[in-house]
Amino acid sequence: LARLRDRLSKSNTTLGRGLLTLLSRETLDEQTWEEIEDLLIMADIGVDPTTEIVDALRERVRVLGTRDPQALTELLREEMVRAVDPTMDRTLAVDPIDGSPRVVLVVGVNGSGKTTTVGKIARVLVAQDRSVLLGAADTFRAAAAEQLSTWGSRVGVETVRKEEGADPASVAFSAVERGIAEDLDVVMIDTAGRLQNKKGLMDELGKVKRVAARPLGDDREIDEVLLVLDATTGQNGLQQAKVFSEAVNITGIVLTKLDGTAKGGIVVAVQRTLGVPVKLIGLGEGADDLAPFDAHEFVDAIVD
Numbered sequence: 142l143a144r145l146r147d148r149l150s151k152s153n154t155t156l157g158r159g160l161l162t163l164l165s166r167e168t169l170d171e172q173t174w175e176e177i178e179d180l181l182i183m184a185d186i187g188v189d190p191t192t193e194i195v196d197a198l199r200e201r202v203r204v205l206g207t208r209d210p211q212a213l214t215e216l217l218r219e220e221m222v223r224a225v226d227p228t229m230d231r232t233l234a235v236d237p238i239d240g241s242p243r244v245v246l247v248v249g250v251n252g253s254g255k256t257t258t259v260g261k262i263a264r265v266l267v268a269q270d271r272s273v274l275l276g277a278a279d280t281f282r283a284a285a286a287e288q289l290s291t292w293g294s295r296v297g298v299e300t301v302r303k304e305e306g307a308d309p310a311s312v313a314f315s316a317v318e319r320g321i322a323e324d325l326d327v328v329m330i331d332t333a334g335r336l337q338n339k340k341g342l343m344d345e346l347g348k349v350k351r352v353a354a355r356p357l358g359d360d361r362e363i364d365e366v367l368l369v370l371d372a373t374t375g376q377n378g379l380q381q382a383k384v385f386s387e388a389v390n391i392t393g394i395v396l397t398k399l400d401g402t403a404k405g406g407i408v409v410a411v412q413r414t415l416g417v418p419v420k421l422i423g424l425g426e427g428a429d430d431l432a433p434f435d436a437h438e439f440v441d442a443i444v445d
């Protein structure tokens with residue numbers, strides 16, 4: 142939590158401080174509530190959740206008649222935790238099962254941090270003594286496969302790759318097949334994220350997902366489809382997220398680059414938009430800069 146706070150400190154805590162300053166004012170008049178709303182909107186929480194948080198706060202101030210900044214901060218914390226939704230299941234489906242590996246497909250627009258995230262997750266799994274294999278299904282750029290296998294070597298796992306221009310689905314298939322043959326725990330597949338051609342992207346991701354599941358047998362699907370989203374892209378990123386979730390059934394979100402933005406509220410917006418939990422957050426470029434997302438910790442780090 143200390144590290145999370147430290148990483149978020151320069152950015153997201155500006156939101157927390159701003160809110161606390163406003164809540165400490167002598168009089169909580171209309172203008173103050175509007176300023177609170179502005180702060181939340183600027184943090185990309187989204188209009189609806191912002192209205193809900195502020196309305197709930199106003200109502201409780203009215204009912205309880207409280208002026209005490211401490212009590213108000215506590216109320217704010219509660220309302221924000223509610224907005225982030227602590228009841229969502231955020232566990233990654235990577236626990237071992239009999240007979241075949243868990244398969245994690247990682248999707249997202251280029252530059253969002255997909256490859257880096259695959260490397261970071263692999264590192265965590267290796268540290269937990271799981272056997273991991275990577276699949277480089279971004280076959281459009283030779284550099285993409287290269288980057289993935291560099292991450293693989295760094296964390297001590299192998300990468301299945303094919304020549305540039307190969308069918309991405311066939312790479313995914315081969316990786317899963319090998320994961321089964323070698324009795325591995327987790328196979329993670331990195332994909333391409335070109336958004337220029339929406340239809341092409343959707344067809345391709347759908348196919349990768351279907352074909353990757355084939356070696357697992359008839360009643361198994363891909364265990365986890367993680368959407369990697371750059372937190373600094375705000376509303377734009379939300380639009381992209383929608384395109385991906387139409388293409389494949391997303392099961393979890395990884396929000397990257399939270400270390401470089403004051404827009405941590407995007408957690409709330411993206412969960413609402415997609416109806417899928419944020420499971421992990423990226424807090425830097427290094428191999429250890431990944432954390433499980435926890436609603437309470439996150440809000441505590443912002444409102445301290």
Ligand code: GDP
Pocket residue numbers: 249250251252253254255256257258334397398399400401422423424425426430
């Ligand atoms: P991909 O194209 O989606 O595979 O994205 P990459 O994994 O290549 O990442 C793009 C850039 O974002 C790289 O420079 C990464 O080091 C950087 N990056 C990835 N995750 C994070 C993060 O959580 N925080 C920061 N600050 N940078 C990140």
